[in-house]
Amino acid sequence: MAKTIEVATVAVNSAFSSAASPARTAERLLAEARVAVRPALERMVGELPEPLRTMAGYHLGWWDIAGTRAPAAAGKTLRPALVFAAADACGGPMSCQAIAAAGAVELIHNFTLLHDDVMDGDRTRRGRETVWSIWGIPDAILLGDVLHTVAIELLVQNLTPDCSAAAVARLESAVVELCRGQHEDCEFERRAPVDTDEYLRMAMGKTGSLMGAACALGAVSAHADLAVTSTMDVFGREIGVAFQIVDDMLGIWGETAVTGKPTGADLARRKQSLPVVAALQSGTRAGAELAELYGCGQPLTAGQVHRAGALIEESGARTIARTMAGDRMTAALAALPDPTRARDLMTLADLLVRRDR
Numbered sequence: 001m002a003k004t005i006e007v008a009t010v011a012v013n014s015a016f017s018s019a020a021s022p023a024r025t026a027e028r029l030l031a032e033a034r035v036a037v038r039p040a041l042e043r044m045v046g047e048l049p050e051p052l053r054t055m056a057g058y059h060l061g062w063w064d065i066a067g068t069r070a071p072a073a074a075g076k077t078l079r080p081a082l083v084f085a086a087a088d089a090c091g092g093p094m095s096c097q098a099i100a101a102a103g104a105v106e107l108i109h110n111f112t113l114l115h116d117d118v119m120d121g122d123r124t125r126r127g128r129e130t131v132w133s134i135w136g137i138p139d140a141i142l143l144g145d146v147l148h149t150v151a152i153e154l155l156v157q158n159l160t161p162d163c164s165a166a167a168v169a170r171l172e173s174a175v176v177e178l179c180r181g182q183h184e185d186c187e188f189e190r191r192a193p194v195d196t197d198e199y200l201r202m203a204m205g206k207t208g209s210l211m212g213a214a215c216a217l218g219a220v221s222a223h224a225d226l227a228v229t230s231t232m233d234v235f236g237r238e239i240g241v242a243f244q245i246v247d248d249m250l251g252i253w254g255e256t257a258v259t260g261k262p263t264g265a266d267l268a269r270r271k272q273s274l275p276v277v278a279a280l281q282s283g284t285r286a287g288a289e290l291a292e293l294y295g296c297g298q299p300l301t302a303g304q305v306h307r308a309g310a311l312i313e314e315s316g317a318r319t320i321a322r323t324m325a326g327d328r329m330t331a332a333l334a335a336l337p338d339p340t341r342a343r344d345l346m347t348l349a350d351l352l353v354r355r356d357r
Contacts, residue, residue: 023343026351033081033102034074036094040103044150051135055143059110059131073126076357078243078348079105082211083218085344086232089336092222100158101167101217107151108171109210112178114144119186120269124261148175159221167220170233174213181205188272192280192294196324199277200241207247208240215345231335235345238332243352245325248273249318250357252309258357264305270294274324276308278317286314325353 024032045056054067061074080102087098116122117130118140124130132140155167184202188194215236219229251266252275266273272280272294279287280294290311293304300308312318332349336342 026347029081034077037080037102079109079214082214086215086218087222089342090219090222090224097159098221100154101221104151104154105214107147111144111147114140167217170216171213174209177205177209194272194277203241203244207244208237211240212237234335235332238328239349242325242328245274267305267308268300275312275317275321278320279312279315282315284315286311
């Protein structure tokens, strides 16, 4: 494994030396991260027994259900890009340790997606059928568990002992917090009301914890001290909450052809995403009507979903959500000790609030 990562390091090292190169766009940072981390992911997935190997490659968009190369829409690789950008902000060059950290975070992210699709009953992701809808729920859960295990193996194999211990501890702590957040997110669908503070706690766990870990692992791979590593964790957590808020907005107003997920699915399940929470707390007539729809106890019909979206807009909750996402971004940038050394992190943060998928 280490040899594979070293080859990738030589190939992409010059692309990530931002100190001597002009500023790069977010799209380029994501593309470079995808190239850098792909060999490590392919090696780990390639060593899995069948049918886990085929299922993993399908989920990652590398091939079809038969294992035939048929590239499909891939993930954004945002979290690996955050690892590399945080390492760079801490003065660390591209290294096998940074690549291993980035690969581990991406594997953990995909483990959560597999389980999330099962819990939400989503049959499509990135424009394709989800793993559970093809191979069944048990295999999708098992694949998620395997990706979690492989992520830790990747860290242990490629980081120095002191770095691997710190990285594993941070990543596993984030997973525990993530599961707590996911539990709360599911619980919100079964009770009301949910207030804004409860939502933000959930979002910090469900999404912020792993983005914080990504930035922290970037710092660890650059051998940054504990104070700097903790600062990077705070930055990642704040942009993670902003990311979740934007994700909630896309779930209501995004275009399926762009997001790869059915628009309105969250509303159909009566999910209490931030725009919904804000609308229900708005004290408006639109908010009161939305409360009646959400109180029916049954999945919403297509007509009711359309009406719910209109009511949320009418209540002013869309503007509130956008403002709250901006506030979290401001807090994230304020956490950076030296923004002049973190331009890639700032570029990626900007992407989060203007993305369309």
